[in-house]
Amino acid sequence: MTLIVLVLAVLTALQLIRIFELSSKARKRAEYEITDQDNNNQGWLMLLFGIGLMVSFFWMLASWSKLMLPKSASEHGNDIDNLFNISMYVIMAMFVVVQPILFYFAWKYRGASNRKATYYEHNNRLEFIWTIVPALVLAVLIIYGMTTWSKTMNPKNEQEPMVIELYAQQFKWTARYAGTDNKLGFANVRLIKDANVLGVDTLDALSADDKVTTEIHLPVGRPVLFRFRSQDVIHSAYMPHFRAQMNCVPGMTTQFQFTPTVTTAEMRQDAEVVGKVKRINDIRTAKGEEAYAYDYILLCNKICGSAHYNMQMNIVVETEAEYQKWLAEQKTIAELL
Amino acid sequence: MADHAHDHAHDAHDDHEHHTENFWTKYVFSMDHKMIGKQFLITGMFMGLIGVFMSMLFRLQLAWPGESFPILETFLGKWAPDGVMDPNMYLALVTIHGTIMVFFVLTAGLSGTFSNLLIPLQIGARDMASGFLNMLSYWFFAASSVVMVVSLFVETGPASGGWTVYPPLSALPQAMPGSGAGMTLWLVSMTLFIAGSLLGSLNYIVTVINLRTKGMSMTRLPLTIWAFFVTAILGVLSFPVLLSAALLLMMDRMLGTSFYLSDIMVAGELLGNQGGSPVLYEHLFWFLGHPEVYIILLPALGITSEVIATNSRKPIFGYRAMIGSILAIAFLSFIVWGHHMFVTGMNPFLGSVFTFTTLLIAIPSAVKAFNYITTLWKGNIQFTPAMLFSIGLVSTFVAGGLTGIILGDSALDINVHDTYFVVAHFHIVMGLSAIFGMFAGVYHWFPKMYGRMMNKSMGYLHFWLTFVSAYGVFFPMHFTGLAGLPRRYYSNAEFPIFDELQDINVIITMFAIGGGIAQLIFIFNFFYSMWRGPKAPQNPWKSNTLEWTTPVEHIHGNWPGALPEVHRWAYDYSKPGHDEDFVVQTTPLKDGEQAH
Numbered sequence: 061m062t063l064i065v066l067v068l069a070v071l072t073a074l075q076l077i078r079i080f081e082l083s084s085k086a087r088k089r090a091e092y093e094i095t096d097q098d099n100n101n102q103g104w105l106m107l108l109f110g111i112g113l114m115v116s117f118f119w120m121l122a123s124w125s126k127l128m129l130p131k132s133a134s135e136h137g138n139d140i141d142n143l144f145n146i147s148m149y150v151i152m153a154m155f156v157v158v159q160p161i162l163f164y165f166a167w168k169y170r171g172a173s174n175r176k177a178t179y180y181e182h183n184n185r186l187e188f189i190w191t192i193v194p195a196l197v198l199a200v201l202i203i204y205g206m207t208t209w210s211k212t213m214n215p216k217n218e219q220e221p222m223v224i225e226l227y228a229q230q231f232k233w234t235a236r237y238a239g240t241d242n243k244l245g246f247a248n249v250r251l252i253k254d255a256n257v258l259g260v261d262t263l264d265a266l267s268a269d270d271k272v273t274t275e276i277h278l279p280v281g282r283p284v285l286f287r288f289r290s291q292d293v294i295h296s297a298y299m300p301h302f303r304a305q306m307n308c309v310p311g312m313t314t315q316f317q318f319t320p321t322v323t324t325a326e327m328r329q330d331a332e333v334v335g336k337v338k339r340i341n342d343i344r345t346a347k348g349e350e351a352y353a354y355d356y357i358l359l360c361n362k363i364c365g366s367a368h369y370n371m372q373m374n375i376v377v378e379t380e381a382e383y384q385k386w387l388a389e390q391k392t393i394a395e396l397l
Numbered sequence: 398m399a400d401h402a403h404d405h406a407h408d409a410h411d412d413h414e415h416h417t418e419n420f421w422t423k424y425v426f427s428m429d430h431k432m433i434g435k436q437f438l439i440t441g442m443f444m445g446l447i448g449v450f451m452s453m454l455f456r457l458q459l460a461w462p463g464e465s466f467p468i469l470e471t472f473l474g475k476w477a478p479d480g481v482m483d484p485n486m487y488l489a490l491v492t493i494h495g496t497i498m499v500f501f502v503l504t505a506g507l508s509g510t511f512s513n514l515l516i517p518l519q520i521g522a523r524d525m526a527s528g529f530l531n532m533l534s535y536w537f538f539a540a541s542s543v544v545m546v547v548s549l550f551v552e553t554g555p556a557s558g559g560w561t562v563y564p565p566l567s568a569l570p571q572a573m574p575g576s577g578a579g580m581t582l583w584l585v586s587m588t589l590f591i592a593g594s595l596l597g598s599l600n601y602i603v604t605v606i607n608l609r610t611k612g613m614s615m616t617r618l619p620l621t622i623w624a625f626f627v628t629a630i631l632g633v634l635s636f637p638v639l640l641s642a643a644l645l646l647m648m649d650r651m652l653g654t655s656f657y658l659s660d661i662m663v664a665g666e667l668l669g670n671q672g673g674s675p676v677l678y679e680h681l682f683w684f685l686g687h688p689e690v691y692i693i694l695l696p697a698l699g700i701t702s703e704v705i706a707t708n709s710r711k712p713i714f715g716y717r718a719m720i721g722s723i724l725a726i727a728f729l730s731f732i733v734w735g736h737h738m739f740v741t742g743m744n745p746f747l748g749s750v751f752t753f754t755t756l757l758i759a760i761p762s763a764v765k766a767f768n769y770i771t772t773l774w775k776g777n778i779q780f781t782p783a784m785l786f787s788i789g790l791v792s793t794f795v796a797g798g799l800t801g802i803i804l805g806d807s808a809l810d811i812n813v814h815d816t817y818f819v820v821a822h823f824h825i826v827m828g829l830s831a832i833f834g835m836f837a838g839v840y841h842w843f844p845k846m847y848g849r850m851m852n853k854s855m856g857y858l859h860f861w862l863t864f865v866s867a868y869g870v871f872f873p874m875h876f877t878g879l880a881g882l883p884r885r886y887y888s889n890a891e892f893p894i895f896d897e898l899q900d901i902n903v904i905i906t907m908f909a910i911g912g913g914i915a916q917l918i919f920i921f922n923f924f925y926s927m928w929r930g931p932k933a934p935q936n937p938w939k940s941n942t943l944e945w946t947t948p949v950e951h952i953h954g955n956w957p958g959a960l961p962e963v964h965r966w967a968y969d970y971s972k973p974g975h976d977e978d979f980v981v982q983t984t985p986l987k988d989g990e991q992a993h
Binding site: 069070073074076077080081090091092093094098099102103105106109113116117120124125127128129139140143144147148150151154155158159161162163165166169170171172175176177178179180181182183186187190191194195198201202205206208209210212213214230248249250252288291292293294296298300301303304305306307309310311312314336339340343344349352354357359360361362363364365366367368369370372 | 664712
């Protein structure tokens with residue numbers, strides 16, 4: 061069947077070519093020569109494409125912007141979003157100016173046999189301008205970017221951040237809270253044994269009050285320092301709602317710190333999120349799947365094997381009281397092992 | 398120097414004249430740069446078909462995850478039981494698609510083809526400095542292609558750790574099936590590939606420096622040659638680093654060393670490796686990986702400079718600025734690799750440094766884009782299929798380049814790293830631009846390669862279908878990326894939050910399939926024209942450069958008599974004081990005529 065279709069397609073193409081060739085012979089001109097008619101047609105198609113590109117660009121902006129991540133749920137995330145918005149305005153402005161000019165020129169200067177191009181080889185002033193102007197714009201973006209980055213990576217908090225270890229393995233996440241001393245006990249893969257899945261050194265006094273959990277709960281407004289470890293391959297702890305990401309690398313510890321600012325309950329009330337959840341649930345109801353409630357999530361974002369696409373963990377941001385209540389229910393390492 | 402080179406090349410040519418060519422020396426183990434260029438092109442096209450076809454298969458899975466497609470079982474066999482793709486096979490397909498497109502199509506297929514074809518022809522040389530090394534370079538590439546294709550058929554499947562093959566995933570067969578024999582073959586293939594690429598690059602550099610004909614000063618070189626020359630330098634300086642990364646990875650896999658491995662327990666087994674770091678691999682890989690982007694892109698930009706100038710019937714605007722921007726981009730490309738590693742755990746201070754260097758690249762890139770557009774201004778544009786693809790390249794270069802300003806900024810990269818935003822960015826700026834440059838090159842120089850003309854109408858059809866579907870595939874990915882969707886996910890059905898992206902995924906797949914099928918028009922046109930196309934005139938595009946002064950029929954040594962002597966730059970189009978709107982480089986300056 062497929063073969064027949066293929067053969068027919070090839071035969072059609074051959075016939076088409078014969079037609080092209082015969083018709084160009086009839087015009088006493090080789091098929092490959094570019095005629096004024098060709099230039100006219102292609103020039104107009106270029107203009108049409110340019111317009112189409114702009115129209116579809118604005119259509120996508122109008123109908124798909126709502127798909128983007130909702131407002132940031134962390135302190136530094138707001139800085140990142142501001143920088144993102146400014147950079148985005150700059151590049152979109154460039155896009156909607158430069159692309160139309162390109163396609164407009166392609167149409168405007170489409171060839172004609174009675175015209176000659178203008179010999180114009182360079183203009184130092186013009187070239188100077190379009191070297192200096194991008195340089196100035198970029199200087200602003202670079203400085204703004206570098207300050208945002210160092211603020212994000214070296215946050216200055218009055219409060220000592222609460223330490224949580226995030227442990228990655230194919231294909232799940234485990235968290236370890238540092239406990240009342242806010243210090244994690246030593247751990248290494250070589251110490252993994254039976255229920256001690258994180259390889260925590262039970263002889264280390266610091267580890268006794270550590271708590272191992274399968275979900276992350278964070279009190280709102282308190283800085284949290286994540287320390288990442290991996291058991292096997294590189295994973296990446298991606299927490300898009302907090303604008304946070306860091307790789308988990310076997311053999312070393314990496315870290316990322318942020319302060320959550322919006323509780324899960326508050327976020328569920330946010331107008332943007334309400335709309336998003338409604339759209340998602342419309343799709344899910346139609347497919348007969350269970351309803352969805354908005355949650356912050358942690359995803360793996362570095363290829364790590366066959367189930368990479370399903371390596372996730374829930375993150376709950378709540379009030380201090382709710383958090384303390386949850387934490388009290390979790391068992392310490394000393395109780396567990 | 399040019400004088401001496403001229404004589405030398407001539408002597409060398411005389412030695413060759415007594416050769417009688419048989420089938421093997423002419424078509425297979427050829428030492429003629431024109432034939433070697435064609436060999437690179439055909440091999441690259443074959444690999445390209447595999448790469449594009451793979452992308453169509455995994456797009457099916459992404460649009461309709463978990464649904465059964467009999468075609469998947471036909472092609473993937475046990476990897477798609479009942480027509481549902483296995484997650485390991487999905488990862489293998491994206492890995493091999495990336496490897497093939499980046500290295501085999503857009504490095505060897507693009508640079509290999511056109512550097513070989515055009516360097517001797519456009520600088521006025523009989524052949525490459527070393528025909529033998531040139532032949533070896535192709536055969537290393539051919540061997541690496543064979544090994545790569547063979548790796549698709551091993552029991553445990555092809556390499557599937559992503560085209561960057563980060564260890565420990567790629568180092569440990571226990572971590573995934575694709576890290577078994579398939580990964581070993583991947584490394585063997587890449588080692589051969591790098592050897593071939595180095596031999597080619599050295600040859601290009603030596604040829605451009607030594608074998609330019611009389612009068613062909615560096616500032617009279619067509620921009621194609623400048624691009625190929627600088628590309629070759631990038632290759633020579635960066636590919637060896639990838640080779641060492643690959644060798645160390647092989648040792649970790651086979652000899653029990655610990656360059657990249659430390660403190661690992663995988664599949665319940667505790668490994669003895671200690672002290673290594675995967676971050677070391679990432680540094681080595683991206684030290685090649687970033688220049689590689691420009692190894693791919695610069696030849697496409699060089700081709701575009703030539704095609705846009707010729708078909709606008711105008712000099713390329715700002716010739717010296719174009720050379721300057723090539724050199725600036727090449728220099729910067731060596732000090733920006735860290736922008737692939739902002740969230741790897743690298744010292745955050747380095748993040749600032751790499752943000753600074755990375756965003757600087759936007760300046761020479763902007764100069765190039767503006768200069769292309771100004772070249773069109775007040776031109777007399779001849780819309781050959783090559784010209785369409787070149788204008789397409791300028792469009793994608795701008796569209797994709799701009800999002801680099803987001804990704805190169807470490808603070809912003811935190812949240813878009815490894816999402817579909819990145820996939821959109823690099824496919825548009827590097828994938829599309831380079832493949833458009835390659836198409837432009839094929840349409841433009843097909844008459845030089847095969848002595849026949851390609852069909853114009855099919856070229857037009859091919860361009861518009863490709864251009865529309867290219868934007869249709871990659872533009873929407875910006876939005877799924879900003880919604881937080883990670884790349885290399887077999888399915889996003891496990892996260893309800895991504896449910897509303899599924900419609901977009903379907904649209905993308907539709908365009909991908911349409912765009913993929915449209916390439917058959919090109920393949921058909923290519924082979925049909927090779928045998929049945931109308932005979933080419935000597936200078937079909939009324940171009941200034943030297944390759945069009947050679948006879949249509951290929952001869953060994955390129956020019957039947959003495960080598961041509963060059964009197965002007967390559968861009969005297971529509972110059973006042975001349976009857977025609979082009980002046981071939983061999984035309985002496987008239988009395989009182991100003992050089993450019």
